[in-house]
Amino acid sequence: MTAAEVGDDVYGEDPSVRTLEETVADLFGHQAAVFVPSGTMGNQVCLQLVVPPASELLCDADAHVVTYEHGAAAALGGISSRTVPGPLLTAADVEPHLRPAGWGTVVTAAVSVEQTHNRAGGAVHPLADLQALRALTCAHGIALHCDGARIWNAAVASGVALSAYGTLFDTLSVCLSKGLGAPVGSLVVTDAARAERARTVRKRLGGGMRQAGVLAAAGSYVVAHHLERLAEDHRRAALIGQDVGVLPQTNIVALDVHDGPAFAAAARDHGVLVSVVGPRRVRLVTHLDVDDCGARRAADVVARLAPAHLAG
Numbered sequence: 001m002t003a004a005e006v007g008d009d010v011y012g013e014d015p016s017v018r019t020l021e022e023t024v025a026d027l028f029g030h031q032a033a034v035f036v037p038s039g040t041m042g043n044q045v046c047l048q049l050v051v052p053p054a055s056e057l058l059c060d061a062d063a064h065v066v067t068y069e070h071g072a073a074a075a076l077g078g079i080s081s082r083t084v085p086g087p088l089l090t091a092a093d094v095e096p097h098l099r100p101a102g103w104g105t106v107v108t109a110a111v112s113v114e115q116t117h118n119r120a121g122g123a124v125h126p127l128a129d130l131q132a133l134r135a136l137t138c139a140h141g142i143a144l145h146c147d148g149a150r151i152w153n154a155a156v157a158s159g160v161a162l163s164a165y166g167t168l169f170d171t172l173s174v175c176l177s178k179g180l181g182a183p184v185g186s187l188v189v190t191d192a193a194r195a196e197r198a199r200t201v202r203k204r205l206g207g208g209m210r211q212a213g214v215l216a217a218a219g220s221y222v223v224a225h226h227l228e229r230l231a232e233d234h235r236r237a238a239l240i241g242q243d244v245g246v247l248p249q250t251n252i253v254a255l256d257v258h259d260g261p262a263f264a265a266a267a268r269d270h271g272v273l274v275s276v277v278g279p280r281r282v283r284l285v286t287h288l289d290v291d292d293c294g295a296r297r298a299a300d301v302v303a304r305l306a307p308a309h310l311a312g
C-alpha cells in the first residue's frame, strides 16, 4: 500500500485503481469494474443502474439489500423492493412474482440474489439454479443482480470459476474487505456502458475517492494472494460447527439459540466474538485473522455453551 502509485481517481487517473478494476472485471468475465468504498455502496450503485425509480426489485426476504442497507434502495434510488421467501431463490420461486409493464402494476426491473447468502449461513447458490434464473430474467427482459460480497467463497467452495458466475449477471457487487482481508473496498462489475454510469452514481453517493490507489493496492494484493486460502476459512468454520451438528458450506456458522444476546455475551466472556443476527440466531465467521488455534478455541466455547443455549 505504501508503494502504490496514485492519482486522482475521480478523474480516472489512479493507475492502482485502474489495475484493480481491470483485474476484477476480467476475473468475472465482464468489460469493466468500478472501485467503491463498501459493499453497501456497491449494491446500491448496481441497483440504481438496473432499476429505474418507481420500478421494482425482487429479492429474497433475508437479502442484505433489504435487511441491512437501511432502506437505501428506496431512500436513494426511488426503488420499490418486493421480497419472496428464500433464501436461495430459484426461477420457480421468482417467476410467479414478475410483473411486466402494462398490467397497471409496478414493473419488475430486476431480480437480486446473494452469493454466498449471509443470513442463510454462507450457503452457496447452485450454478444450475443461477443459470435457470438467468434464462428466466433474459426471457422477461429484466436484469439479474448479484450481491457477491462473498462470491469468492462460493467459487472456492464449489469449484465454479468466478467468470462462470460473473457472466450470468448484469451487475455484481463484490467485496475485498470480507474473507479476502483487505482493509476496505468493493467493486461494481458490469459492462462498459453501465460502468460509466456507475461512476456518476458513485460520485452522487459520495463515493468518488481521490488518491484511492493505496486502498486499491491492498485490494489487488488480496485478490492475488488470499483467494485460494478461503478454503482454510471453510475448513475452520466446519471445525467450529462440527461438535454442534452444523456443517457450513463456506465461512459462516449460523446457530439457532434460545437467546441470541445471552449466547453472544456468554461467548464473549470466553473470548469469542459472535454476531447476533436475530433474537434467536447468532453467527460466527472465519476469515484471514482467525487461525487454527482461534478456530479450535471457538469450537470449544461453542460446544461448552451448546447444552444450555442451543435450540433444537
Ligand SMILES: Cc1ncc(COP(=O)(O)O)c(C=O)c1O
Binding pocket: 037, 038, 039, 040, 041, 043, 064, 114, 116, 117, 118, 147, 149, 150, 175, 177, 186
Ligand atoms: C451479503 C452482503 N452484502 C453486502 C454487504 C455490505 O458490505 P459493507 O459492509 O462493505 O457495506 C455485506 C456486509 O456484511 C454482506 O454480508
